Amino acid sequence: MNNEFKINNMNMLFRLVLIITSCVQISAAQELLVEAESFDQPGGWVVDPQFVEQMGSPYLMAHGMGEPVANAVTSVEFPKKGEYHVWVRTMNWAPGDWEAPGRFGLTINGHAFENELGKRSGWGWEYVGSINLDTKTAKLELIDFTGFNGRCDAVYFSSKKISPPSSPKNLAEWRAKIAQEPNKPAKSEDYDLVVTGGGIAGCAAAIAAAEQGMKVALIHDRPVLGGNASSEIRVHTLGIYGHFERILKKLDTEHYPNGSADAKIDQKKRDDNVKSYKNIHLYLNWRAYDAVTEEETIKYVDARQTKTGERKRFSAPYFVDSTGDGWIGYWAGAEFSYGRESVDKYGEDWEEWGELWSPEEADNAVMGSSVLWGSKETEQEQQFPEVPWAMTVAKKYQEINGEWQWEFSRNDLNQIDDAEEIRDHMLMAIYGSFANAKKDPKNANRKLEWVSYLVGKRESRRLVGDHIFTFNDAKAGTKFPDAVVEETREVDVHYQTVLENEKNPDFISEALFFKTPKYYIPYRSLYSKNITNLFMAGRNFSTSHVGLGGPRVMRTTGQMGAAVGLAASLCKKYDVNPRDVYVGYLNEYLKLIEDQKYLKIPASKQ
């Protein structure tokens, strides 16, 4: 309940406020709010839009893996010359009895302030100091001191020394008061299909629909496509191709180790392939923030450019939720589930593993998120700083690379609402474990090469469809009449090893594998039960917790995407809703799936 309340609040915050331009003159008073993600030159700082729904905005982060990153620079126009008090909205992401890891500074027109920033617990405002501006234009610079993930959401100037509020409740009200933004985005665009989330499932949905002649919008909040398979997260794709080998080969990865830089090669392939479709309108770096529904039908999805704050409204008769977290369904009021069902709910018992597999009583436990990372040998000795702030998590664990077992979940942490804390916990685990490994002389020349700052999630919200896919469907290999996705991969469910022994690191997981026959996912698990025009593809499809264990991997979710893309084309053809395809056009749908396996030879070449 508490989490839902929080999300509703944040959603309202989005609808009502949010600062969308790089500089907003707030009132007649001399005040100015500068969104950090809108800085003209971010330097080495990265834009992190992952936690907008929780903390209110994309932010800049100094992800230097221990080496300070280049300054972020912007110039701003002040309403008047004169004296201003300055605050930054920031957070110490590893608070404790040590120096904050992500300290940074701010300069204005070259003037450095004495106060180091990034030191307060929880997101809020830190006072920087005051400055007398004798010009209306000023140059701001964020200076990273540590390379360890300092973060800046916004810089606020005011002629009065009154800090903006920090409590989420009061901050929302404050932002609502100062926002000059109307509810409706100024720009609207119409499509046949709007796909939100450019992971493998979303890309496959967009391609399949585009190949059937639909005009598709693909909205994705990152600069590159692929989600967990992208070069930013680097999980390799698993599973079989099913009926969609031709499409999925445009998107999947080689079987390199998770975290491998080879992901960059597949990244180029994927981006090039999706961009080759003229009728896929690709919105990279756009993050959806609302889905407006009338009579259980989505009318449009609103999205915002993660850097500039520009907004757009995307209208369509059909929508695909491939956000992974089920955001479109959530905003639209779709039924969803989260956590582990009780063992009796669907009869998903596996006696050998008992509570670890499926609990007697339902709970909030889910499979965790991974943050992948790696290091490399170099010719010279490499230093790595002491990281005392990481040791409460890493303890004495030593490692030089991270694989899929680097995974974190805890029952007090929601994989959506607490994703930032989960990511930060993993960063502490990584930096601490690497620092421990560096104490071994054999690692003297080893250098941290790459650490993702994106949370690679396995499980979050699962939207409810007409059929909920379960472990029993997999075990029985049920051949549904509307089977459109197929898989041979074992059902594997993860748990944290700390549950079995408190001495284990809490960021390492174990997998339980159940060998099944070939199994099938019905089309009815790929559209919402109560939102009439919503498809879902990806880990947020209609499944139980254990049911997700097998088909959560990315070739399988890609099959889901391709399947809904084709279904959407039939919806358009007959002007019907997703459910009607199952009820009235199933044979045509299955034939369409069969026919798309091979591209037709153009008439000119026949």
Next chain:
Amino acid sequence: MKLIAVIFFFAVHMSWSQFDRVNSFSNNKWAGGQQLEKPQFFILPWQPGTQLVEKETNLSIKVDSLGLKPVKALQDSSGTIIIYVSDISTPVCADGDCRLMDIRFYWTLLGGYAGFDSYQQSPLTKHDHDEFVYADYLKLHQLLLDDNSILKRRKVDELVKKPQVSENENVDAVAGATIKEVKESVVSGALYSCYTAWHIVHGVVKNQIRELTVKGLSEDQLVSMLSVDNPDYQIFVLKRFSKAQYEKNYKQIAAIFKDGIPLVRSYIVKNVPSSFWENETLQTPFWNCFSDLDINSRSLLLEKIAMAPLTIIYELSKNLGVMTKNQLKQYLNHLSNTKGIDKVLIESLKSFADDPNETYNYLVDNFLEDYVE
């Protein structure tokens, strides 16, 4: 070449079997059908002076080319079965080089791995015929303790060469990770021995022993199993306890909650009858160990906070520092719905909010700002 080696092995084995091998199997820990000492590697408690007597069962383990090895029960002087045991002699072959592995395995009443003994006259050896040293035996013990070892899902041939990459790759792992995991878990130079041992211990006999126990289970045995410090036993018993048995054994259950592994604690807090949370006496022992619990168990306990008496709520205010962010939010959320919070508690919250060393002091500060001030 391999064929010759195998033939040679069986020739040797045939000649061995001409002799009575009892001598090589003897050990002063067990003689004449009695277990007199704690096994060398053992996970269950063993009281000094314990003497267990072997009893035949109808269970046996099929060993490659050497037939069936009986599984025996070991019972105490009262006739209660404590563990199961089998003396195993099995060929282990690698690259055509075959040797016998002699080892005495022990299982719990639920078929879980309990431990092993090696034979003084027939120590385990590695591929290069070096004898196991203590660290090797310990590593084998650790491997056998892992009932979800990577050895479970792989054929032994797959473990000695780089796994083939295929489109039908069935594990959420990669070649490199697999090789690393195998290397870390098996005794160096003794992969085949480890593999063979693991699959005997965790083979079909596991379920057979469990079924045997379930079949002959009495209430007394159920209660006595609860007193054994073993997570499998604890959950097995708690799953079978009635409401009355939960209440009758609440002190024992609270003690397990305090000292058990997180998985067992979670089970307890989620599954004790609702009467526990309606009764101050029954629930207080659980809250008393709040600060010593793992985070997951603490979270589950906090889900019962609405039913906790005010004394517990006040007591918890002394433990705000051990709470995670969301646990603290949950506690404060409960406070915001609680009437009659006294000034002492408010002062305690203020002092927490003002403490710069408290990571989540700002949450309490926000709470005071929103609900109190």
